Amino acid sequence: MSVLEIDHVDKAFGSHQVLNKMTMDVPEHCVFGFVGQNGAGKTTTMKIALGLLKADGGVVRVCGEQVTYGNSRTNRHVGYLPDVPEFYGYMRPMEYLRLCGQVTGLSSGQIATRGGELLEMVGLAGVKRRIGGFSRGMKQRLGIAQALLNQPELVICDEPTSALDPIGRKEVLDILASLKDRTTVVFSTHVLSDVERICDQVAILHGGRIALAGTIAEIKAQHRHHGFVVECANPADADRLAGAAELKSMGINTTVEGATLTVMIAQHAGGDGAPRADGAAGLVAPSVTGLAGVAPAAPSPQFSQSAGSAPSTWSGSDQAGGQLLLGALTRLDITPVRFEQMEPTLESLFAEVVK
Amino acid sequence: MRGYAAFLGKELIEAVRTYKLFLMLVIFGVFGMSSPLLAKLTPQMIASVVSPELAATIPAPSAVDAWTQFYKNVGQLGLVILIIMFSGVLANELSKGTLVNVVTKGLSRGAVILAKLTSMVAIWTGSLVLAAGLTWVYTQYLFGSNALPHLVVSVVLLWVFGVFLLSLLVCAATLGSNNWVALLITVAVVAVGLVAGIIPAAYHYNPLSLASQNMALITGTVTLGDLWPAIGITLGLIVVLVAAAIGIFRRRVL
Numbered sequence: 001m002s003v004l005e006i007d008h009v010d011k012a013f014g015s016h017q018v019l020n021k022m023t024m025d026v027p028e029h030c031v032f033g034f035v036g037q038n039g040a041g042k043t044t045t046m047k048i049a050l051g052l053l054k055a056d057g058g059v060v061r062v063c064g065e066q067v068t069y070g071n072s073r074t075n076r077h078v079g080y081l082p083d084v085p086e087f088y089g090y091m092r093p094m095e096y097l098r099l100c101g102q103v104t105g106l107s108s109g110q111i112a113t114r115g116g117e118l119l120e121m122v123g124l125a126g127v128k129r130r131i132g133g134f135s136r137g138m139k140q141r142l143g144i145a146q147a148l149l150n151q152p153e154l155v156i157c158d159e160p161t162s163a164l165d166p167i168g169r170k171e172v173l174d175i176l177a178s179l180k181d182r183t184t185v186v187f188s189t190h191v192l193s194d195v196e197r198i199c200d201q202v203a204i205l206h207g208g209r210i211a212l213a214g215t216i217a218e219i220k221a222q223h224r225h226h227g228f229v230v231e232c233a234n235p236a237d238a239d240r241l242a243g244a245a246e247l248k249s250m251g252i253n254t255t256v257e258g259a260t261l262t263v264m265i266a267q268h269a270g271g272d273g274a275p276r277a278d279g280a281a282g283l284v285a286p287s288v289t290g291l292a293g294v295a296p297a298a299p300s301p302q303f304s305q306s307a308g309s310a311p312s313t314w315s316g317s318d319q320a321g322g323q324l325l326l327g328a329l330t331r332l333d334i335t336p337v338r339f340e341q342m343e344p345t346l347e348s349l350f351a352e353v354v355k
Numbered sequence: 356m357r358g359y360a361a362f363l364g365k366e367l368i369e370a371v372r373t374y375k376l377f378l379m380l381v382i383f384g385v386f387g388m389s390s391p392l393l394a395k396l397t398p399q400m401i402a403s404v405v406s407p408e409l410a411a412t413i414p415a416p417s418a419v420d421a422w423t424q425f426y427k428n429v430g431q432l433g434l435v436i437l438i439i440m441f442s443g444v445l446a447n448e449l450s451k452g453t454l455v456n457v458v459t460k461g462l463s464r465g466a467v468i469l470a471k472l473t474s475m476v477a478i479w480t481g482s483l484v485l486a487a488g489l490t491w492v493y494t495q496y497l498f499g500s501n502a503l504p505h506l507v508v509s510v511v512l513l514w515v516f517g518v519f520l521l522s523l524l525v526c527a528a529t530l531g532s533n534n535w536v537a538l539l540i541t542v543a544v545v546a547v548g549l550v551a552g553i554i555p556a557a558y559h560y561n562p563l564s565l566a567s568q569n570m571a572l573i574t575g576t577v578t579l580g581d582l583w584p585a586i587g588i589t590l591g592l593i594v595v596l597v598a599a600a601i602g603i604f605r606r607r608v609l
Contacts, residue, residue, distance in 0.1 A: 046429070050459050051459075052455065052458075052459065052608070052609055053608060070464070070605055070606070075460065076461055078459065080455070080456070080459045081384075082456070084452075085456065086451045086452045086453045086455075086456075087453065087456070088365065088369065088453060090368065090369060090372035090373060091368065099361055099362075099364070099457065100456065100457065100460050102357065102358075102360070102361030102364075103357070103358050103460055103461055103462045104456050104460050105357055105459045105461070108583050146456060146460075149460075152461065182517065208496050238368070244604050270428055304451055
């Protein structure tokens, strides 16, 4: 079941269309990373989901109930942590939680036990100071505590880490990651390393729509760049490797940057060519003249000359490509300092989407 | 109702911890004590500063002078201080975003307005009662008597006018995001009332009469009957302003 469904939501500020038929589903019990550039509309989306902003069109549902602007009933399912949570500076943490609890309708007994537990969890137990004297990290943690007070099914956090120092950030991320069992967390950010650290699901908002969504593993698999990064001891070696006949003859793209060589085995497989399993049928090795002698003995490189516009582009498997590359390294007697398969990073995916 | 009570509690804590309550009580306490004292000392002050001859022409001060001082202090400067003190009633919360948390927790916006108004009216009531009480006690002590007609009624009228100003302030505050907007609108409305005062018969209907005809009522130049329309209009306006404030605030982006 989806905890949060956003269905074709539009929102414009004046002539600026922020959300354009935006659709997004957040499944239960996950940490959902909501990624986008500054100004992409992340906060707008969250405010609409909270009934703090009126959408121009479309429907938002929280736990199956439709969100309305103003006094939204759906907010009883939701805990909200604004980007810079603001509290009444003259109150103490427990007093603030008591106010929140009374507003939500908790009994004073519930407020005392839950408030105590939550303050313990966020590391503010025993802090008797007024909130006015809190650091940003402390405010953010108190923000988490107040967001969880009514045991919401959905916690919406707006850039919870963006203003924090590395330690504060780690603390907040650890707390959010620990919530997965009891609730669903949607958190917006433009810090991709945070997403990779704690999120199961991610959605990238761009141009008013979700440009990319799914589990991180899925997205990475879909957008895998098949290739390797080889770092040589010196730039000369890298140039020699780049000029290797076996790579050239296969039309494999190489780029050299200093002593680092990037070898693209194939363009990422989104769309036309799905990632091929090693030894996939239909891949027939054409004659590899001049290479036979040095080609590794283990599974022979499998590739095909695709019928499309780039006839000589390698489209064999990663493993075969790697073997080919290793063969070239052996033949040229180059010892790499680093040899690794290219992993799409969220950064590269994000950059791709935003472009 | 639950949200209203909780938020009213918060408002009262705020009034205490940000020293608003303390300041109001001190200022109005000083007004209350100084009014009879000033009335009593005026002849001596004129005698020492201007000339004893002039002072001798002034009739001996009485309880009426003490209450005249009271309405000058509380009915003018006191009201100005009241609206300045509370001009940030919504603007502070809106600019900082402190309401977002509690509203997303289910606090109704109507409860926010009503709780804020209740807290302000409570502080105004306390301050006014303190000032009037001190004036009464000191007048009794210095002049030996408070035997004036309509004394309580005239203070109640001033109280109603204060409540009207606070309702106006809250309503104005829902329109803008900074406290100057609220203050300016309130001052502008009062200015309209003052200008209307040029028309002699207008005082029957002018809400401002509740804060300006108090001494006339005590000295008998105006009867309570003359002021009933103004009282009715003021009470009606309070209801309209509070309803408008809630209506506007419901549609506001926080």
